[in-house]
Amino acid sequence: MSVGVPMKYVDEFRDPQRARRLIAAIHALYPAVGRPLQLMEFCGGHTQTLLRYGIERLLPEGIEMVHGPGCPVCVLPRERVDGAIALAARPEVILATFGDAMRVPGSCQTLLQARAGGADVRMVYSPLDALLLARRHPEREVVFFALGFETTMPATALTVLQAARQGVGNFSLFCNHITTLPTLRTVLDDPDMPLDGLLAPGHVSMVVGMQPFVRVAAHYRLPIVISGFEPLDMLQSLWLLLGQLAAGRHEVENQYARVVPAAGNTPGLEAMARVFGLQAAFDWDGSVAPEASGVRMREEYAHFDAGRRFPLPGRQTTMPAPPQCEQVLMGRLHPQACRHFGSDCTPAAPMGALMVSAEGACAACYHYGDRECCA
Amino acid sequence: MCLGIPACVVAISDEENCLALVETGGVRREVNMLCVTDDTRPLSSCVGDWVLVHVGFAMSRIDAEAAHRSLELLAALGEMASELPAMDREPGPYEASGE
Numbered sequence: 001m002s003v004g005v006p007m008k009y010v011d012e013f014r015d016p017q018r019a020r021r022l023i024a025a026i027h028a029l030y031p032a033v034g035r036p037l038q039l040m041e042f043c044g045g046h047t048q049t050l051l052r053y054g055i056e057r058l059l060p061e062g063i064e065m066v067h068g069p070g071c072p073v074c075v076l077p078r079e080r081v082d083g084a085i086a087l088a089a090r091p092e093v094i095l096a097t098f099g100d101a102m103r104v105p106g107s108c109q110t111l112l113q114a115r116a117g118g119a120d121v122r123m124v125y126s127p128l129d130a131l132l133l134a135r136r137h138p139e140r141e142v143v144f145f146a147l148g149f150e151t152t153m154p155a156t157a158l159t160v161l162q163a164a165r166q167g168v169g170n171f172s173l174f175c176n177h178i179t180t181l182p183t184l185r186t187v188l189d190d191p192d193m194p195l196d197g198l199l200a201p202g203h204v205s206m207v208v209g210m211q212p213f214v215r216v217a218a219h220y221r222l223p224i225v226i227s228g229f230e231p232l233d234m235l236q237s238l239w240l241l242l243g244q245l246a247a248g249r250h251e252v253e254n255q256y257a258r259v260v261p262a263a264g265n266t267p268g269l270e271a272m273a274r275v276f277g278l279q280a281a282f283d284w285d286g287s288v289a290p291e292a293s294g295v296r297m298r299e300e301y302a303h304f305d306a307g308r309r310f311p312l313p314g315r316q317t318t319m320p321a322p323p324q325c326e327q328v329l330m331g332r333l334h335p336q337a338c339r340h341f342g343s344d345c346t347p348a349a350p351m352g353a354l355m356v357s358a359e360g361a362c363a364a365c366y367h368y369g370d371r372e373c374c375a
Numbered sequence: 376m377c378l379g380i381p382a383c384v385v386a387i388s389d390e391e392n393c394l395a396l397v398e399t400g401g402v403r404r405e406v407n408m409l410c411v412t413d414d415t416r417p418l419s420s421c422v423g424d425w426v427l428v429h430v431g432f433a434m435s436r437i438d439a440e441a442a443h444r445s446l447e448l449l450a451a452l453g454e455m456a457s458e459l460p461a462m463d464r465e466p467g468p469y470e471a472s473g474e
Contacts, residue, residue: 007381007399007400008381008383008425009381009425009437009442010381012446013446018449018450021452022449022452025452045378098430125430125431126430126431126432127430127431128407128431128432129431151379151429151434152429152430154410154432154434155407155429155430155431155432155434158407158409158410158432162392203378203379203427203429203434206427206434206435207434229378232449236445236448236449236452239452255445257438257441257444257445258437258438258439258441258442258445259379259427259435259437259438260435261435265410265434265435266413267409267410267411267412267413268410268434271409271410359378
């Protein structure tokens with residue numbers, strides 16, 4: 001936060017002195033593991049913290065952090081952006097979405113470019129703001145371009161339930177939510193990507209709870225730590241992972257207990273279950289298709305599904321994302337090892353979403369890659 | 376999009392729609408409290424609580440005790456880490472006395 005006001009539950013988890021001691025503890029523990037490690041942080045928010053604070057370069061040399069696919073706009077296939085642009089092009093439609101989604105390249109342009117071309121695209125902070133737009137503009141159709149993992153799904157679901165309760169007929173979702181576990185399993189089933197441990201996404205866990213990760217840890221014999229997002233959270237989580245590896249354990253530990261209840265968020269899960277069902281397949285970035293990680297609105301709420309209310313363009317993309325994007329997304333290629341990185345692909349002229357979003361591994365590497373440690 | 380902001384509930388603004396006013400870093404905003412309230416923890420009991428806010432919704436009540444435990448653990452870990460290099464060193468004549 002750049003506001004000069006002290007932030008409770010933030011500042012104390014950024015204390016540089018404690019960070020240095022934790023790093024020393026990690027170095028002291030690592031020899032007990034005694035082999036090179038590949039550890040994945042699934043969530044793009046974690047990638048950002050690792051790079052922003054220069055944590056990666058302070059870890060023992062044998063530890064490699066693999067950046068995972070947990071970036072909502074990065075897993076979005078290009079034709080979904082094309083779909084949003086096609087919706088926004090309809091004269092009756094106001095298309096509302098989060099700021100991150102506006103700069104993601106579709107096949108030909110971004111939503112921001114579509115807006116410059118005359119489409120009515122509005123940036124909102126919350127799906128509730130989109131619903132408010134619908135109530136203020138009864139003569140228009142407001143479509144919310146909904147994306148994100150389970151962290152944002154309860155908010156979208158509760159907004160649909162509120163729209164139904166209030167009888168708002170001119171509000172709908174272009175639903176592009178995606179679920180975490182199938183996405184994670186795609187990564188873990190990749191034989192080219194053997195992982196020794198996982199930092200699980202703290203805010204997804206806050207919604208889904210610990211249990212889904214317990215099954216993953218048992219099935220893949222993988223040590224997992226649910227981690228918070230501040231530097232001390234992540235360092236403590238890495239230390240806990242090393243502890244499991246040194247002892248030969250593979251369990252789920254909850255470093256982020258101040259926010260993550262073991263059972264998750266019941267009202268949020270109930271709202272999600274009422275509004276959404278799982279979709280059979282949802283291609284992301286063209287070719288990878290994690291089984292059933294896509295989300296579809298239930299029949300009872302079909303009236304709020306923009307995908308069913310408006311015709312959408314076909315699935316073919318005129319210009320697919322570069323193949324390197326998928327490699328980076330799946331953790332197989334380090335962003336800086338991509339031949340486009342920093343040359344013909346930059347945040348100002350991105351070839352893929354990974355270079356756009358604050359949670360994208362390429363954008364994080366670009367902004368913070370050469371930064372010295374701030375801890 | 377997955378990042379949340381800790382904020383303190385300062386007032387209930389709309390009981391019927393389960394909305395409250397929260398403040399963080401000097402900024403105030405109305406948020407939906409449906410995910411952090413139930414029969415045992417009604418909206419009226421939330422003022423003064425810290426919540427984690429995502430896209431206009433309070434998604435978790437921050438457990439002050441858990442945060443405190445986490446920081447204590449970190450402090451203990453820090454002490455241990457600062458002692459480890461000392462354990463590696465040959466004790467000098469004055470260090471061995473335990474002073």
